[in-house]
Amino acid sequence: MAIKQISIFVENKEGKLVTITDSIANAGIDIRALSVADTQEFGIFRLIVTDPEKAKEALESSGCFVSITKVVGVSIPDEPGSLAKIVNILARHNINIEYMYAFITVSKKFASVVLRVADNEAAEKILTENGIRLLVEEDIVSM
Amino acid sequence: MQKRYFQPENETMPLDELKKLQDEKLVKQVKRVYENVKYYRDLMDEKGVSPDDIKGIDDLHKLPFLKKDDLREAYPFGLLASDLKDCVRIQSTSGTTGKRVVAFYTQNDVDLWEDCCARALVAAGATDEDVCQVCYGYGLFTGGAGLHGGSHKLGSLTLPMSSGNTDRQIQFMMDLGSTILCCTPSYAAYIGETLKEKGYKPEDNKLKMGIFGAEPWTEEMRRDIEKNLGIKAYDIYGLTELSGPGVAFECEEQRGMHINEDHFIAEIINPETGEVLPVGEKGELVFTSLDKEAFPLLRYRTRDICVLSREKCSCGRTFIRMTKPLGRSDDMMIIRGVNVFPSQIEAVLLNNGYAPNYQIIVDRINNTDTFDINVEMKDEDFSDIPINITNKEKALQAAMKTMLGINPKIHLVAPKSIERSEGKAVRIIDKRKRLGINV
Numbered sequence: 001m002a003i004k005q006i007s008i009f010v011e012n013k014e015g016k017l018v019t020i021t022d023s024i025a026n027a028g029i030d031i032r033a034l035s036v037a038d039t040q041e042f043g044i045f046r047l048i049v050t051d052p053e054k055a056k057e058a059l060e061s062s063g064c065f066v067s068i069t070k071v072v073g074v075s076i077p078d079e080p081g082s083l084a085k086i087v088n089i090l091a092r093h094n095i096n097i098e099y100m101y102a103f104i105t106v107s108k109k110f111a112s113v114v115l116r117v118a119d120n121e122a123a124e125k126i127l128t129e130n131g132i133r134l135l136v137e138e139d140i141v142s143m
Numbered sequence: 144m145q146k147r148y149f150q151p152e153n154e155t156m157p158l159d160e161l162k163k164l165q166d167e168k169l170v171k172q173v174k175r176v177y178e179n180v181k182y183y184r185d186l187m188d189e190k191g192v193s194p195d196d197i198k199g200i201d202d203l204h205k206l207p208f209l210k211k212d213d214l215r216e217a218y219p220f221g222l223l224a225s226d227l228k229d230c231v232r233i234q235s236t237s238g239t240t241g242k243r244v245v246a247f248y249t250q251n252d253v254d255l256w257e258d259c260c261a262r263a264l265v266a267a268g269a270t271d272e273d274v275c276q277v278c279y280g281y282g283l284f285t286g287g288a289g290l291h292g293g294s295h296k297l298g299s300l301t302l303p304m305s306s307g308n309t310d311r312q313i314q315f316m317m318d319l320g321s322t323i324l325c326c327t328p329s330y331a332a333y334i335g336e337t338l339k340e341k342g343y344k345p346e347d348n349k350l351k352m353g354i355f356g357a358e359p360w361t362e363e364m365r366r367d368i369e370k371n372l373g374i375k376a377y378d379i380y381g382l383t384e385l386s387g388p389g390v391a392f393e394c395e396e397q398r399g400m401h402i403n404e405d406h407f408i409a410e411i412i413n414p415e416t417g418e419v420l421p422v423g424e425k426g427e428l429v430f431t432s433l434d435k436e437a438f439p440l441l442r443y444r445t446r447d448i449c450v451l452s453r454e455k456c457s458c459g460r461t462f463i464r465m466t467k468p469l470g471r472s473d474d475m476m477i478i479r480g481v482n483v484f485p486s487q488i489e490a491v492l493l494n495n496g497y498a499p500n501y502q503i504i505v506d507r508i509n510n511t512d513t514f515d516i517n518v519e520m521k522d523e524d525f526s527d528i529p530i531n532i533t534n535k536e537k538a539l540q541a542a543m544k545t546m547l548g549i550n551p552k553i554h555l556v557a558p559k560s561i562e563r564s565e566g567k568a569v570r571i572i573d574k575r576k577r578l579g580i581n582v
Contacts, residue, residue: 005527007525007527009520009525009532009557011556011557011560037527037528037529038529039529039533041554042529042532042555042556043529044526044527044528044529046527063557063559063560064557065520065525065557065558065560067522067525067527069527098528099528116527116528
């Protein structure tokens with residue numbers, strides 16, 4: 001069920017970001033969402049893209065250190081309280097969120113949230129039981 | 144009372160007498176080592192040399208060399224020439240793959256070593272009225288123990304500060320009126336900078352001189368230290384394998400370091416062929432210990448490249464002089480006064496599940512050596528959560544500290560990201576060279 005996130009290790013060095021964006025652009029891949037976690041020394045780029053496998057291949061061939069991370073994607077109404085609702089559900093069930101980020105698609109009716117948790121299946125089960133719609137790979141492509 | 148020499152009979156011995164003394168001592172020492180040290184006896188037998196072949200220092204070249212590898216091989220007791228019950232001390236350097244160099248001392252060995260350090264202090268102008276602040280590290284490292292012992296021998300008031308805690312160093316220096324500073328040159332420079340920051344002028348301290356060694360430094364650094372602290376800065380040379388600091392020391396001339404030739408014979412060899420080179424030529428320094436009892440090394444290859452000079456010195460000492468080491472004939476680095484071999488770093492990486500794909504970057508910034516190691520991750524080291532990578536860096540740093548005795552900064556980097564020239568990774572980038580430091 002989980003969706004695939006591209007995670008890229010990037011040293012804080014000149015030109016590193018260009019390599020990433022260029023190789024994704026040249027492979028004709030659309031970026032749906034992007035989040036960066038950074039330290040003084042390096043950053044981890046996290047991307048939701050239309051074709052994760054192809055993106056990984058393209059990035060690797062240009063020398064990037066890449067991995068595919070399974071994350072939970074949910075679709076929530078773009079209105080006050082939506083995010084609070086899912087965070088509350090997870091908190092009630094003691095599911096830790098390692099990190100999360102959200103993005104809005106053109107329709108503007110729904111927002112998408114990417115959640116990184118230790119146990120994807122457990123999180124997905126609880127969210128589904130609480131009536132939250134999970135994103136699947138096809139959703140990402142058709143957005 | 145101001146003395147010119149600590150042991151004038153030895154230090155100014157006419158050269159013919161000195162040679163005779165060395166001849167006698169060498170013959171005895173070789174016999175003793177042959178009888179007591181199986182490891183070296185085997186080396187001599189293998190080379191077909193017997194103690195009878197050694198009639199004086201002109202026969203020295205016949206003896207086999209000892210290398211650092213031999214010390215590791217024979218670790219810990221294989222080169223011991225005295226009964227363990229007669230030994231009173233060990234000192235040690237960090238070593239490769241967990242095996243350190245451990246040197247043993249009898250009481251006579253400690254006395255000899257401390258005499259050598261006292262000679263160095265007196266040559267710098269020290270007397271029993273001085274206050275000698277020793278901020279070399281104490282413990283297994285020979286720096287602290289050596290100068291501490293020398294200062295005691297001389298009768299100076301000794302401040303056993305050890306390294307670090309600069310605020311406390313400065314407080315003691317000011318309150319007790321230290322007149323001599325003993326530490327690594329980079330720490331001396333650091334103390335100088337700190338004094339300046341705190342608003343002290345060079346004339347505010349009572350320091351007159353400093354004995355600085357255990358790491359490479361330049362004439363430019365010497366001038367900076369002398370200016371900032373208002374002192375005269377002297378160089379000292381030594382290695383744990385022979386005793387510690389004090390194997391050679393500078394006199395007021397400051398033109399090379401006098402080697403204590405009544406205790407140590409110095410040779411210069413071609414590091415490739417092992418051939419002995421004439422005095423004045425550049426090559427690897429080799430030492431033979433004439434008086435050491437517990438750990439008497441014969442023809443020990445220091446890997447330090449230098450030049451010797453027999454030119455007469457105006458200080459009156461007859462002992463031969465050596466230049467500062469001009470480089471190494473192996474890949475050892477001296478970082479913050481500590482000997483570091485790339486092989487040690489490789490051993491830690493392998494023990495901790497990393498491939499030996501790394502790059503060491505050394506620099507000197509604000510008079511302190513910086514020490515960084517880039518290490519390539521393996522695929523399984525990847526994490527999308529930064530703290531996981533940072534924690535791995537911390538764990539590796541702790542393992543390095545245990546092995547090396549100093550803390551490098553570890554940077555995990557992407558696989559295959561360390562540049563390779565002609566397929567071979569450049570292992571060491573020593574940026575201190577830009578400061579003219581011989582590394």
